Amino acid sequence: MGRMLLDRITWLAAVLLAGSALFGQTNTSSGPRGWDQRQPIHPFPDWNDIPVTSRGPQQPHADSNVAASNTVTAQELHHKVPKKARKEVEKAERARAKNRMDEAIVHFKQAISIDPELVAARNNLAAIYLRAAQPEPAIAQLEEAAKIDPKHPVLFRNLAVGYAMIHNLEAAERAARVTVGLDRTGGRAPLLLGYVLMEQRKFTEEALQCFERARDEYPLAHLLAAQVLVAQGHSEKAKSEIYTYLSSGEQNFRATATRWLDLIDQGQQKRAFVLSH
Secondary structure, three states: OHHHHHHHHHHHHHHHHHOOOOEEOOOOOOOOOOOOOOOOOEEOOOOOEOOOOOOOOOOOOOOOOOOEOOOOOHHHHHOOOOHHHHHHHHHHHHHHHOOOHHHHHHHHHHHHHHOOOOHHHHHHHHHHHHHOOOHHHHHHHHHHHHHHOOOOHHHHHHHHHHHHHOOOHHHHHHHHHHHHHHOOOOOHHHHHHHHHHHHOOOOOHHHHHHHHHHOOOOOOHHHHHHHHHHHOOOHHHHHHHHHHHHOOOOOOOHHHHHHHHHHHHOOOHHHHHHOOO
8 A cells, every 4th residue: 555655646746746736646546446546636735845044035946836835933034044055055946947856956965964954955855855756865854854943834744745655644644733733824734634634544524624624725625525424424415525626617636526426326435435545
């Protein structure tokens, strides 16, 4: 199962680089016969970059599809970035803009060696590793960064993704819960927590509440909620969530949603709870 999860996230990384912010599909998942196995729903946040410092002009982000973090923590406000470290980060960003990731990694590492407390460099280096489906070095950088700045939600959001990639779902849940506590705006944090709960087959009211918080911002939260509802035996409520998704205008999983409706009508709804496993 861990290999399949990593395959799914590997595919998702390619989707993110192509500009899709949240959701992916794969040909490697194994679900029950009859359900569409080509399009399981696996939401993860985009890997956020952190500006080098909040004191000066924000650094341009090489990947225009990746949103910069708007969070400014006390650590960032009070930490003065040495000029040499900033120069290394600028070189890393220019290399990343040209898709020279090996070169970007070298410069981010050099920036960290100059300034070990440069959280932005650690996070943005980790983002490169996550995109490349190399969760172990990403987690190492993020864990160190979280020790330095334990109030930055981006670090814990990316940690949750990294832990999920190595199928350490208990750690992913802990990181996702920290993210929810630190980031109370928007639906991205609860969406991540809800997904991690589902990956552990925790089809609970808490998971439903997470998707309820996220669905206005992310229509696909309706489909995730439908999976929880089917697992709970509430097929009519699940159908309502699917219909709401179909009416949202979101296009990525319309075929999957329609397929699920047909299966529920055929009395096969009990199979839905393993869709993402």
